[in-house]
Amino acid sequence: MPITTTRRRLLAGSVATLALPAFARAQGAVKPRLTAISQWSAGSDGAAITALGKKFEEKGGVWQHSPVPGFTTEMMNKLRAQIMAGDPPACSQLKGPEIAAWSKIAPTVDLDSIVAAAGYEKVVAPDLAKLHKPGGKWIALPLQIYSTNMLFLSKRGMDKAKADKIPVTWADFNELAEKMKSAGMNYPIANGGTRPDDGQKFEASFAGISPTAYRAAIMNLDKKALEGPEIKAAFAQTRKIADWCDPNVGAQPYATNLKRFIDGDMGMMIQGGWAQGVLRNAGFKFDDFIIAPGPSDNGKPVFLLNADAFIFWQRKEPDLQAGQTLMAQLVMDPAIQTMYSQITGSIPVRTDVNLSGEGWSDGQRRTAAALKDAVANNQAVLSLAHNMAQQNGLTAAMIDVLTEYVKNKTIKPEQAVTRLADAVEGAR
């Protein structure tokens, strides 16, 4: 069976599909159409993308979203298959350094003029902007921002422990956890046990202890920083967090614990802002919990950036091109970002959105304020656990070490440091 020799037939095939839009153009103004791939199929993510699609249709567009349920891997398989078939979606969900990696395998859309027209560059955090313009040109647009290290406190849990002060440093945090434990909570921390969750425990510890060392070690892979005292301290703090978690949670997501958290059987959780959307979707009230910036030893907020984004793939069909322009404008629109973030619990990418109005929670306001502070103090860093700091291969190799460390209490912090450095070396 001639598999390799018939690749050119693909070209013939795509010419046939091109004929249709050309015909549509001949008829006059095109109706914007957008083909999109994402893994957002359920819960608040599903609700948010559905709302975005509605807006797209209100503007006269045809919304063709294809959700790929499951892990991100399946979404990427689908994207890879479409790209290899010469039929990429007009836009697809992709984030962090993967944007740069994937942009090398297929042509992307130059969004510079649309971004400039919207004056968008001025209102996006610089570190974030960089990820979305790998070759110096905008090819992807961030949609929403989360911090992966927000501190969620259960009001009932706080009452149980007779505590009213929100912890600021890791020492405060540890003290409060002990207090909760002596107040009868067997497991004061409500985190889950998935791979990214284990990564979050570590990155929150590390960045909270020293954002500078985190940037050097995790983002820049500096050898000295990867073996420095801060990273060792971070592993020690991670162990404490792990010991306060319910061992029975296994590989279940944190969502399994939310009821116990709200009831005050568990007191705290280090989680991304998305947990707010989940809590609200599950019928809990904002009065049940407090959201604060994650512990930071220098007292100033540290922000572990996680941003969802859309990358735009080059298409020749005029209706898809019109759809891409419309989509880009929508994604940058403050009203759309507001709508999206209010559904999912994230904060807008735009730093100029006013969060004082109705529909925003205190947690979101605090998150936005933390981002502002963190950017001003150069304490906004990229999340490792959520694939923002490194490409997937390297990230996965590092998470292997982190999750094994969290689950295996016989590994000492020093050993973990060596293993992490080895994993980085091995995956490069």
Place this chain on the structure above:
Amino acid sequence: MIDVVATAARPATPDWVRRLPEYLMIWVPLLLSAAHLVTFSLWTIWISFTPSTLVPVTGWVGLRNYTSVLASRNWQIAFDNLLLFGSAFVLLSLITGLLLAILLDQRIRGENVLRSIFLYPLAVSFVVTGTVWSWLLNPGIGIQKLVHDLGWTSFRFDWLVDRDMAIWTIVIAAIWQSSGFAMALFLAGLRSVDADIIKAAQIDGAGPIRIYRRVVLPTLWPITITVVVVQLQFAISAFDLVRALTNGGPGIATQLPALVVYDLMFQRSQLGRGAAAAVLMLLILLAVLLPYAAWRYLRRRRATHA
């Protein structure tokens, strides 16, 4: 179709034209099937020597992908797990399947119902099996919680979150899912044992256990080999089940080769390394299959000579 053949059978048409439909029906599917297997395998072998990452690219990196896979902790753990999981699962599902088959062979009432009960897990997808067993085995929400709620609070069944025991939860779920197949094969074998031989043994005064050991079980030998090969094949390519049940965790304690291949190829975007891991998997499979093929070959030769 018969008519077509019949009307085409006019003496004027050459033989090969007349027989064209049958040639097509025989050769096209078989050749397509064989060709896809050969080209896909060769393609994977080729990719394993290239620096491919996100998509296949040309280039040559020698054995670098192999050395890095073999040196990774993930692969080492996966390989050890495969040895443990493979042997435990095959052995236990053999025993379970044989035991169930022997029990069902006792002319018991309700055989049809029971057989359906032992077979139905085969109908369920691995994803569902993994998910459901992850509920049951999770100490926080499953069996352990149930027993605690019933009052026995010191009861512990937390293998799923225990690094050393987690691999056994996969064994349990896998046996539940596929021992019905072993049972069906063994039952088929038991049913084809010649009744006269058994009668003769009974006349000689042999008890039931003795008859099984001396007369019946030896005839099951070829079936046993078939079961072992099929189950080993299942163990080596176990993927969906593990992914839904433990996803390689706790930590990376339940990694298996198929998981590593998928992970490298598609999650970590290291196609070259993933392909190398896949080739290593194929080699493991060959190590299982070649002795089997040799055994079959020898058996057939002996049979034709006899």
Place this chain on the structure above:
Amino acid sequence: MRERTFAPSRLLIYLVVSLVAAAYLAPLVVVVLNSLRSNEEIAQASMIGWPQQWTWSNYARAWSGFCVAETCAGIRPYMLNSALVTIPATIISTLLGAIAGYAVSLWRFRGDNWIYGIVTLGLFLPQQMRLLPWTIVLRDIGLINTLTGLVLIHTIQGLSFTTLFCRNYYVAIPHELIRAARIDGAGFFRIFWRIILPLSAPILIVTVIWQFTHIWNEFLYGVTFTTGQQQPVTAALIALSAAVADIPQHGVQSAAVIIAALPTLLIYLLGGKYFVRGLTAGAVK
């Protein structure tokens, strides 16, 4: 040993068999019970429990209610997609496998053993490994994102199994039968239709059961090579369960699992007897 006596040993046999049967049934029972409990009830108690309040609405939501992104139609449309792939692929691969098995075992031709050997090796080739090559093939023949493409994949991959089992089954058919028919002037197809096919019921049931369950339960190809509205039922199940960032909806999920498994469960229930019979003839060679 095969006669019905009433001895203590028989009581023991019944005891053991029912215990094992209970263990095998337990997961199904748990899922069925959960499908009748509300999500809240499951969250508050454990995954195992008797429904406090019978919640039939889970089935309605699972069948036609829950949303996968903007499509809120439950698993109904996905069931149809799965059927559209599974039924043709099962029939075609079974038929082609039967013809191939018949040709290899009774017709014999040059190189048949080699081809047959390679084809059966296909049983062992890991699925993950074939994903990218299939992507390239489907791209080149222009069948990506079509159900036809999926049918093609499952037919070609399924041939390994169907050919193997049918061949093993047909080997046992006496050659004299074929020879006599050929002398009477019957050709390849006539012999197949008139003689072989009528004998094939047991083995065809085995291959149909096997193919149907495997294709119905497949996920990886199903989501990679389809788009949006064409996804198979397994994708909808995953969408329900893998909403990691959400409060688990165990009740609806259980109901969906049951509905999605009904076709394959029915096939096993109806065909279980023949499955064992067919295996006797087909695999044990």
